[in-house]
Amino acid sequence: MMTCKQVSTLLSHGDLASASWSRRLGVRLHLLMCDKCSAFKAGLEAMGTWGRALSRTAEQEAPKDLEARALRRIERSES
Amino acid sequence: MSRRRPSLTFEWGRAGHRTLYDGAVPGRTDLVASLRRRDAAALRTVVDENARRLYRAARGMGFSSDRAEDLMQDVFVTFLHTLDRFEGRSEISTWLFGILHHKVQEQRRAAVRDDMSDPIDESFEARFDATGNWIRPPVAPDRLAASAQMTEALRGCLDDLPSLQREVFHLRQIEELPAADVSDVLGRSVTHVGVLFHRARLRLQQCLEKKGWSPAP
Numbered sequence: 001m002m003t004c005k006q007v008s009t010l011l012s013h014g015d016l017a018s019a020s021w022s023r024r025l026g027v028r029l030h031l032l033m034c035d036k037c038s039a040f041k042a043g044l045e046a047m048g049t050w051g052r053a054l055s056r057t058a059e060q061e062a063p064k065d066l067e068a069r070a071l072r073r074i075e076r077s078e079s
Numbered sequence: 080m081s082r083r084r085p086s087l088t089f090e091w092g093r094a095g096h097r098t099l100y101d102g103a104v105p106g107r108t109d110l111v112a113s114l115r116r117r118d119a120a121a122l123r124t125v126v127d128e129n130a131r132r133l134y135r136a137a138r139g140m141g142f143s144s145d146r147a148e149d150l151m152q153d154v155f156v157t158f159l160h161t162l163d164r165f166e167g168r169s170e171i172s173t174w175l176f177g178i179l180h181h182k183v184q185e186q187r188r189a190a191v192r193d194d195m196s197d198p199i200d201e202s203f204e205a206r207f208d209a210t211g212n213w214i215r216p217p218v219a220p221d222r223l224a225a226s227a228q229m230t231e232a233l234r235g236c237l238d239d240l241p242s243l244q245r246e247v248f249h250l251r252q253i254e255e256l257p258a259a260d261v262s263d264v265l266g267r268s269v270t271h272v273g274v275l276f277h278r279a280r281l282r283l284q285q286c287l288e289k290k291g292w293s294p295a296p
Contacts, residue, residue: 066134070130070151
């Protein structure tokens with residue numbers, strides 16, 4: 001049985017997909033039984049959601065012609 | 080809502096090539112060759128594919144809108160000037176993110192904190208007993224909390240992150256780049272990228288908890 005510390009560490013490293021099959025199964029079983037680690041996981045997921053929202057907001061501030069401006073700058077640097 | 084475009088994925092060493100999008104884009108070898116000739120269509124393809132991602136990443140690393148645009152443009156200029164060094168072992172987008180990483184470091188003119196130990200590790204350890212069970216368990220985020228409010232809280236917490244952790248958070252969490260790609264971008268091992276991501280998220284979680292992301296007990 002994996003401990004809470006092992007499970008939360010694996011989750012927050014963000015590379016569970018590359019862990020062994022038995023580790024992944026261990027994490028899934030642990031999460032089914034552990035509210036605390038499930039809360040930890042929910043926190044990580046919420047950060048992703050808010051982070052993407054923040055990024056979208058920043059992206060909306062980009063000029064509409066961002067690409068064209070980049071191409072003009074490249075052209076200037078090449079001439 | 081922005082839609083993720085397909086990444087520039089090439090198939091080195093295979094006969095033929097894979098198109099990117101619109102069916103008008105040359106294959107990888109051809110694309111790089113076209114870029115070396117400064118072919119306008121090839122250049123436009125690379126810019127269209129990556130400009131907003133780079134801009135978004137620079138914003139995510141804490142730069143203002145103007146500075147983020149400057150940085151993004153500098154990345155393309157450097158990319159073209161260093162194209163001869165691009166061996167094609169990684170995707171063009173990964174190479175571009177690598178250039179951005181170096182420019183961000185130059186901009187900050189400070190050694191990026193990359194300590195082997197980090198106080199957040201002790202803080203995390205202290206939340207468990209000797210058998211690995213939670214002593215100070217995490218609190219689930221309040222699903223009812225206004226998203227705009229939490230997004231704003233996260234912005235403040237991101238500003239307090241060490242820059243390398245902030246970069247890893249953006250590349251892994253927002254851009255959803257695989258750990259191996261981030262390892263290429265930063266020139267650090269995959270394990271180290273995992274540690275930096277872990278530390279970044281623990282710090283953010285700690286910061287957000289302080290800002291009251293949970294319902295009142």
